[in-house]
Amino acid sequence: MDKLKEQILRTSGVNTLKCMRCGKCSGTCPSYDEMEYHPHQFVYMVEKGEIEPLMKSKSLYKCLSCFACVERCPRNVEPAKIVEAVRLMVIRQQGENHLTANDIPDLLDEDMPQQAIVSAFRKYSK
């Protein structure tokens, strides 16, 4: 198996083969319109081993980690965990931080749910 794919499956603990391609994850995703690749595509592309386009995509940082897709997936595939795993793979590479922690306060807005702020911090390494 492709090394990147193997690593993502291991970090996320997700079995992409459980996906029955119903698209409920993308039907439920609140960030859908912001994303280039949508939750169901993350699952499908990881399954096919097409990891690099995902790693380069801004979609990684548009996912709010709200876990609506995880909650509603009828097959328990957990797409958000896949997104998280790809994100981790990127930020674990030196100098690949999307933002620094100091950039965050300026981006905060009071309508942003607290869960999104907490999860945003999880997207940046120290």
Add this chain to the structure above:
Amino acid sequence: MQRIGVFVCWCGSNIAATVDVKAVAEALKSEPGVVFSTDYQYMCSQAGQDLIKEAIKEHKLTGLVICSCSPRMHENTFRKVAADSGINPYMVEIANIREQCSWVHKDKAIGTEKAIILARAAVAKVHLNTPLTPGESEVTKRALVIGGGIAGIQTALDIADAGYKVDIVETKPTIGGKMAQLDKTFPTLDCAACILTPKMVEVAQNENVRIFSYSEVTEVGGFVGNFTVKIKKKARYVKEDVCTGCGLCTEKCPMKKVPNDFNLGMNNKGAIYIPFAQAVPKVATIDPNYCNMLKNGKCGLCAKVCTAGAIDYTQKDEIIEEKYGAIVAATGYNPISLDKFDEFAYNQSKDVITSLEFERLTNAAGPTNGVLLRPSDLKHPKTIVFVQCVGSRCSADASKGKEYCSKICCMYTAKHAMLTRDKYPDTDVYVFYIDVRTPGKNFDEFYRRAVEEYGVHYIKGMVGKVIPEGDKLIVQGSDLLDNKQLKIEADLVVLAAAIEPDKSARNLATMLTASMDTNDFFTEAHPKLRPVESPTAGIFLSGTCQGPKDIPETVSQAGAAASKVIGLLAKDKLKGNPCVAHSDELMCNGCSSCERVCPYKAITYVDKEFRMPDRTTKVRRVAFVNEAVCQGCGACTVACPSGAMDLKGFKSKQIMAEVDAICK
């Protein structure tokens, strides 16, 4: 000493590819008691059977060991060969060297070694086998069908047609089941009532059929051919044989706020009611939870208006006991509860409904007299979204959905969508689907007609959530082919809820000792070759209690179950299984352990006189096994602390001899 013949089957390459059959036959020659050992390509073939018969004659065999497939496949074949040659059929042992050996091993050396060991164990057992003779029992020529839906009705009609008596027990006040609630039926669009009600009338008028409506099975005893069943006829507070079904009482009843369960609670009925116009029996029933007369003694209006004098407020539940030769389970299905699917807003909006509710909304006898009006404001919905697989194919949470495909939803959704567009062409109809599954005669053509002729918008994708906003429902879902997330402003959302077996099925299965799968569907004796029989003898399966199925399939299965019942009832006597429990009275200490564990109630205790060594007599309490009831499960032999209980054909000594042979 037995004179044993060993016959090793190749089963073509099934066994011979992984087991050196010649080596097995050779190795067994040196076992004690084995006077003949050979191998053959297909032992079950006529030539193979003749080979065994020849060997029995030539070598004066008294016991046979057949090394072949599972005894479930061919034990009967070889027992018959033995019987034809004058050997008791229970002197035959099968060593399963296919399923338990060749099919699970890859290495020929290991497979061969194991096959030899299994054959040795069988030889050790044959040495201790004794001839057994099965007992015979009478067959009660009457069948019981539990459930009065289309499955039960068809089964009963077919049994009655063959000249046998049959009773239907139905929990609801009328027979008809789910089919009576449907509007049209796919793929021909006949009106459900038009094709069902003649059958309901036919079954009611058939002199071989009795219908116990508003009744439940409370106790089942006995065994195949001789079941004793207790049926509770619930008090309906109306004399069934006096009521003419005129319906005057239902109009006059002042209590108007009883949710009408036939219309799934979408309108109300009186406390005294007849479920629908063509109900069978057409008899009124009083709901004691709502009737003022029964609750606090004030009212009595229905009794006053009833010209027939059929109302009887003092009626009590009645228990009937009846004997049956065969029982058919036809308990049917229900849509699952959608309480846990918050994302579809089923509990938040009246305009999010299930497909069965949609059936009632479009049915001429439904709450809107067949005019499609949405429940909240009784307006014509202009945009309707159908969502498929709601709770079907859902393996994430067993408390929420079902892992299986409910099978009927694709077709009835296509039907709903098509009929809506036909009647109301100004309505936009969307169907969200994961896959459209239409295997069946004229099924795919039907679905394509919905798309091509009626312009139903089929969208490949699932709805993520439904948000009630003002008088609209915002349906957010994905269109996977267009790679878009859609937001549709809908007036009505229809959810194709998964179907599950009726809740009464589990309790019934316990009473019948019939097995069920993890989804509470009844298990068939063999998924391919015995699809309408339960593994429990004398219990048959009809309709959706065995698995999701549509009406044509249900009717076919109902006929198949009936033919199996007829085959059973046509016999005057049934041969039992001689491998039953037997108690050694001298060892029995009367502790009742066996009686408590017996799932078939086959063991009773009797007081018996015994002669003591000092020539006195003593009365002791000992176990007695009813051999006709015992199914030979062996639970009692394990429970017995004194070792008195043993299973004929599977005595502890025989089993230990096998274990010893394996461990040698």
